Amino acid sequence: MTQYSATMPAPLDTAPEASLQSRLRRAERMNKLKYGALILPLAIFLMLTFVWPIAALLKRSVDNPEIITAFPQTSALLRGWNGQALPDDGVFAAFAGEMAQIKGTPVLAAAAKRLNMEVPGFRSLMMRTVRATPLEAGASAREVLIDADPRWGETATWQLLARNASPYTMRYLLASLDHKVNEQGKVVATSPEEAIFVDVLLRTFGMSFVVTVVCLLLGFPLAYFIATRPVKTANVLLMAVLLPFWTSILVRVAAWIVLLQSQGLVNQALMHLGITDHPLQLVFNSTGVYIAMVHILLPFMILPLYSVMKGISPVYMRAALSLGCPPFRSFWKIYFPQTLPGIGAGGLLVFILCMGYYITPSLLGSPNEQMASYFVAFYTNQTINWGMAAALSAILFVATLLLYAIYTRLVGSQNMAARAR
Amino acid sequence: MNPFFAKKSLLMVALTTLFAATSAQADVTIISFGGTNQKAQAKAFYEPFTKASGVKIVASEYNGEQAKIKAMVEAKNVSWDVVELESPELARGCEEGLYEKLDMSKIGPKADFIPSALSECGIGIFVWSTVLAYNADALKGTPTSWADFWDLKKFPGKRGMRKGAKFTLEFALLADGVKPEDVYKTLGTKAGVTRAFKKLDEIKPYIQWWEAGAQPPQLLAAGDVVMSTAYNGRIASAQKEGKKLKIMWANNIYDFDSWGIPVGAPNKADAYKFIAFASKPENQKVFSGEIPYGPTNVKGTAMIDKAVAADLPTAPQNMKGALASNTQFWVEHSEDLEQRFNAWAAK
Numbered sequence: 001m002t003q004y005s006a007t008m009p010a011p012l013d014t015a016p017e018a019s020l021q022s023r024l025r026r027a028e029r030m031n032k033l034k035y036g037a038l039i040l041p042l043a044i045f046l047m048l049t050f051v052w053p054i055a056a057l058l059k060r061s062v063d064n065p066e067i068i069t070a071f072p073q074t075s076a077l078l079r080g081w082n083g084q085a086l087p088d089d090g091v092f093a094a095f096a097g098e099m100a101q102i103k104g105t106p107v108l109a110a111a112a113k114r115l116n117m118e119v120p121g122f123r124s125l126m127m128r129t130v131r132a133t134p135l136e137a138g139a140s141a142r143e144v145l146i147d148a149d150p151r152w153g154e155t156a157t158w159q160l161l162a163r164n165a166s167p168y169t170m171r172y173l174l175a176s177l178d179h180k181v182n183e184q185g186k187v188v189a190t191s192p193e194e195a196i197f198v199d200v201l202l203r204t205f206g207m208s209f210v211v212t213v214v215c216l217l218l219g220f221p222l223a224y225f226i227a228t229r230p231v232k233t234a235n236v237l238l239m240a241v242l243l244p245f246w247t248s249i250l251v252r253v254a255a256w257i258v259l260l261q262s263q264g265l266v267n268q269a270l271m272h273l274g275i276t277d278h279p280l281q282l283v284f285n286s287t288g289v290y291i292a293m294v295h296i297l298l299p300f301m302i303l304p305l306y307s308v309m310k311g312i313s314p315v316y317m318r319a320a321l322s323l324g325c326p327p328f329r330s331f332w333k334i335y336f337p338q339t340l341p342g343i344g345a346g347g348l349l350v351f352i353l354c355m356g357y358y359i360t361p362s363l364l365g366s367p368n369e370q371m372a373s374y375f376v377a378f379y380t381n382q383t384i385n386w387g388m389a390a391a392l393s394a395i396l397f398v399a400t401l402l403l404y405a406i407y408t409r410l411v412g413s414q415n416m417a418a419r420a421r
Numbered sequence: 422m423n424p425f426f427a428k429k430s431l432l433m434v435a436l437t438t439l440f441a442a443t444s445a446q447a448d449v450t451i452i453s454f455g456g457t458n459q460k461a462q463a464k465a466f467y468e469p470f471t472k473a474s475g476v477k478i479v480a481s482e483y484n485g486e487q488a489k490i491k492a493m494v495e496a497k498n499v500s501w502d503v504v505e506l507e508s509p510e511l512a513r514g515c516e517e518g519l520y521e522k523l524d525m526s527k528i529g530p531k532a533d534f535i536p537s538a539l540s541e542c543g544i545g546i547f548v549w550s551t552v553l554a555y556n557a558d559a560l561k562g563t564p565t566s567w568a569d570f571w572d573l574k575k576f577p578g579k580r581g582m583r584k585g586a587k588f589t590l591e592f593a594l595l596a597d598g599v600k601p602e603d604v605y606k607t608l609g610t611k612a613g614v615t616r617a618f619k620k621l622d623e624i625k626p627y628i629q630w631w632e633a634g635a636q637p638p639q640l641l642a643a644g645d646v647v648m649s650t651a652y653n654g655r656i657a658s659a660q661k662e663g664k665k666l667k668i669m670w671a672n673n674i675y676d677f678d679s680w681g682i683p684v685g686a687p688n689k690a691d692a693y694k695f696i697a698f699a700s701k702p703e704n705q706k707v708f709s710g711e712i713p714y715g716p717t718n719v720k721g722t723a724m725i726d727k728a729v730a731a732d733l734p735t736a737p738q739n740m741k742g743a744l745a746s747n748t749q750f751w752v753e754h755s756e757d758l759e760q761r762f763n764a765w766a767a768k
Contacts (some may be wrong), residue, residue, distance in 0.1 A: 106518030115519070120757045124749070127516075193618070194757075196764035262645070284629070367584070367630065367766035375763070380484035383756060 054397070060390035064169035067161065070111035071098045075165035078158070087158055092141040100134035117385070118160055118171075125149050125157075156183055172391030197375070201395065204371040207286075207361075208354035211293045212301075215350050216343065218294065219301035223342075226302075227309035238306070245299040253363050256292045257283055288364040296360065297353060301346040308342030344411050352400055372396050448477045449691045452614065453505040454678075456635045457658040461711035466699040466725030469707075473698070476691050487514055490683050493521050502692040506543060506681045508748040509587075514681065515542035521682040527693045529700050529718075537745075538717035543679030544700060545717035547708065550676075550734035550743070551588050553669040554651040556641045564669050567596035569650055571624055581640050581649025584630035586762035587751055588674055591744065592650065593620040595672050601744045609750065614758065618765055630766070641666050654712040655742040657732055670739040676746035698720060709733060 044357060068075045074095045081087050102108040112126035132148035135141055145152040152158075163185065174180055178195040182188045189195065226237045244252065259265050260283035269280040282288055312335065320330035358373040372392055379389035449469065453459045459482055467478045482490065487510055493499045506514070514520045520542035525531055528544060538545025553570055560576055569576060570592070582589055594604050594613065597620045607613035621628075629646050631637055637651035638659035653673070659666050680696045682689060698704060702721035708715055709725055715735030716722050722735060730736055734743070 005746075106516070109513075109516035109518065116753060117756055120754050123753050192766050193615075194761050196760070196767055199767065263643075370767065378763070381484075381488045383759065384488050384491055386758070389433075 002258055009201075027219050028038060029321070057390050057396050058397075060386060061394040062168045062170065062391075063086040063115075063387060064164060064167055064171070066111045066114035067164045068167055070102055070107045071095060071161075071165070073254055074161070078162040078165045078349070081158070081162060083155070083159055083162060086155055091158075092145055092152075093280045096133055096135050096141040099130050103130050103133060114164065115160065118164070122160075125151060159183065160187075169387075172387040173394065175388060176395045177248065197372075197392065197395075200372055201373060201399065202369070204355055204396070205399075207289070207293075207369070208351050211290065211297060211354050212347050214290070214294050215298050215301040216347060218304055219298055219346065220339075220343075223302045223305035223309055227306055227312075241299050241302050244295070249296060249359060252296060253292055253360055256295070256364060258289065260288055260291070284366050285365055286365065286369050289312060289361050289369045292360050292364050293354060293357060300349045300353060304345040304349065305339065305342040308339055308345075312338045340411070344407070346350045348404070348407060355396065355400060435710055443720065447690050448479050449502045449695055450479045450481065450500060451503045451505075452481050452501050456633075456654060456714055457631075458634070458714075460709055461550050461654075462699075464711050465704050465708035466695070469704065470695055470698045474691075474694060475655065476552050476694070478695070485510060487519065490514065490519055491517075497526040499683050499687065501683055502686045502688045503695055504681050504683060505546060508540075508543075508676055508746065509751040511540065511543040511679050511681055511753050512748050515540065519683060521684055521686070521689070523682070523696075524693070528697045531761050533702070533718050533720055534700075535717050535719060538677050538679070540679070543681045544696060545677040545679050546699065546706070547717060548675055548677055548715035549585070550653045550670075550673045550739070551650055552653045552656070553648060554637060554653075554656045555639060555648040555667055555669065556644065557665045557667045559644055560646045563667075564648060566671055567592050568598070568607065571596045571620070572625065573627060573761055576647060578647030579627050579629050579645060580624055581629050581631050581637050581646040581651070582632045583596050583650055584632050584766070586758040587755065588650065588746075589621065589762070590614070590617040590758065591674055592672075593617040595744075596620060597713065601742055604744060605747045605750045608754075608758075614761065618761070621765070639662065639665060644717075653732075653734060654714050657713045670743070672742050672744060673734065673739065674746050675734045675740075677746075678714075764767075 053156070071094075074091060077091045077094055078087065081091065099108075102111075108126065108130060112123045115126065116123035129145060129148045129152070132144050133145055142152075163181065169385060171181065175190070176197050178198045179187055179191045180190050222241075226234050226241075229237065257264075261267070262279040264282075267276075270276050270280065271278075282291075314336050316338070317330060320334045321327065325333070355371070356373050357371060358377055361369045361371055362374055362377075373396070376389045376392050376396075377387045379392070447528050453462055463480060467480055467482065471474065471478055483504075484509060490501065490504065491514075493501065498583065511520065513524075522541050523544060525539070525544075531539065535545065535548075538548075553564060553567065555564055559578065562575065564570060564576060570580060582592075590608055591604050594607055594617050595601065597616060598767055608617065612684075624664065629640060629649075631649070632639065634652045634655050637646075637649040638655050639649075640646045641649055642664045651668075653668060656666050656668055682692045682696075686692055702716065702718045702724055705716035705718050705721035706724040708714070709721070710729055713729060713732040713734075715733040716725070722730075725733070731738070733739065
């Protein structure tokens with residue numbers, strides 16, 4: 001469409017021309033609508049399966065509904081509180097009243113769990129306090145609460161409530177970057193013995209990078225080899241690449257465990273050959289993870305490389321050689337640059353897939369090899385802290401987008417797309 | 422007892438939900454932790470129950486993750502009827518409205534049970550214990566305390582421990598000389614937690630972490646580790662298979678596994694019938710004979726053969742110096758301590 005409008009004659013001032021122009025425009029609009037209607041199902045499908053889940057995920061990472069759901073009135077009152085001295089009796093009364101209302105319901109449990117996340121021990125504080133409600137007529141809410149637990153007489157306790165009395169929180173995102181909001185409301189780094197996620201994210205990138213490079217080093221010669229064979233041989237070789245690709249990941253991972261364990265085939269072979277006299281530790285450490293990840297992701301490197309190499313005409317190389325350029329130099333100057341789109345596509349594919357890997361490191365690695373997705377699964381399944389799981393996913397998602405942006409800036413996606421044809 | 426094999430159980434769950442959806446509605450779906458424990462349950466509870474009542478049972482396993490149950494309850498599309506649970510998960514799920522508040526009149530007289538086995542939403546199935554297990558062939562001498570587990574000079578070799586803060590920290594403190602009755606008090610303080618991790622630092626390079634209850638016997642038998650923390654029942658099963666594994670009972674940590682009914686379970690009435698059946702002393706006796714976990718029904722304890730009784734966590738000599746897992750403590754602290762454990766383990 002844009003091409004069409006670009007070739008349109010420049011607008012003229014005379015009246016009949018203008019009406020022709022408006023007619024043209026209308027026709028163009030109709031066309032646009034028709035195209036739009038055609039892609040509508042796809043757009044809706046993408047919205048439902050792609051955009052909406054990601055948006056929901058991102059929202060979940062900042063969602064903070066527990067306190068305002070459980071204590072709407074108290075939350076509203078605390079927002080107007082200066083945070084210096086203890087809140088006034090009105091806040092105490094509202095809080096005690098709302099406590100009584102949600103006594104014994106999941107709403108209270110959710111709020112208690114949320115606060116316990118901030119300060120361990122808050123769950124029992126809430127559960128103990130709720131036992132003192134509802135208040136007897138005429139009793140002072142302040143006295144009853146402080147009597148139930150003296151911590152209600154401390155400003156810090158109320159500050160914690162006040163900090164969480166908003167529908168959104170940065171807590172999960174900060175925690176995924178090893179930061180937290182301290183009691184004074186400032187963002188600080190978590191203590192070194194609790195900090196973990198920055199290391200995990202760096203490790204995720206580092207491992208993905210190594211796997212990508214190894215895949216490239218192994219995949220490139222193989223793709224070249226297949227691409228230069230006659231069709232019949234190439235097809236057989238491609239089958240050999242694809243066959244493991246179609247096997248379940250779990251099966252392949254389990255097979256690696258069998259092969260690499262201390263009494264496994266690989267170790268037995270090494271010992272028979274006299275290369276080593278005791279079994280090497282090849283699994284449940286980084287070696288095992290790298291071997292299996294490279295094996296699983298190799299086809300994703302080979303296939304794009306192969307398709308690009310297949311499209312490179314052998315004429316160029318022949319021309320270079322016949323003009324007297326030495327073989328390696330002509331490969332490097334003539335052939336290699338033409339494979340760059342394949343390297344780019346394969347590298348990006350492997351890298352991004354690798355960043356989301358979960359099963360392979362969790363089965364073949366030690367705690368030192370676990371990547372970000374392991375912790376996403378940990379928070380989703382084990383502790384049911386879905387905010388934290390969403391925040392980690394969000395960080396991973398943003399990191400991937402950033403990386404992609406840098407990549408397209410470096411290689412130029414337009415250029416790439418044109419060359420990859 | 423926590424984990425079995427995550428991926429396998431995921432598949433099983435998918436299959437059983439599929440199966441449960443297509444087969445007759447009357448089948449009761451029971452989820453347990455799998456392995457030898459589930460085999461014993463099948464023999465003691467599932468098969469006789471089907472024989473007695475005609476109600477078919479779909480048995481499946483999971484890893485203790487509460488996420489699936491939470492998702493099912495929130496979506497009001499529950500396909501599980503009875504679930505085996507560890508105590509902290511039960512307590513938390515009960516407060517959060519994931520499990521039915523049980524009506525004891527449908528199950529049996531309260532007085533028949535060990536008091537601590539009963540809670541608002543759950544009823545104890547059995548008492549199990551985490552013990553120190555060792556390979557008698559690979560070890561010179563006999564470990565007698567958790568300090569020996571830490572003693573790399575006296576007992577060189579790798580150690581197996583359950584991946585996670587729960588129990589690992591308790592054992593570290595016990596090895597550091599904290600008395601069993603003071604363990605949770607110490608662990609409740611910041612200094613106590615630091616002390617536990619410092620103690621763990623001593624053997625960190627020698628620890629092989631395990632996640633599924635079936636792993637420690639394998640690791641021990643294969644010689645990958647010389648000592649390991651382990652569930653006592655799994656070690657006993659391996660002994661039956663002829664493996665030379667031994668248990669040190671000193672300062673073991675015991676806990677209950679309980680039955681719970683997810684809110685909105687499709688066959689609630691049959692679920693109650695099943696729990697009542699499985700809580701009967703004669704059935705619990707059969708279970709303890711299959712795998713040495715102690716009955717929660719006091720009458721069941723009296724029926725057990727003497728030979729079996731000595732291997733149970735509830736036997737008086739095994740109870741001596743034993744530590745009851747503190748559910749309240751773990752409900753409160755699992756979030757921060759597991760986080761710290763993960764950070765520590767990943768370094």
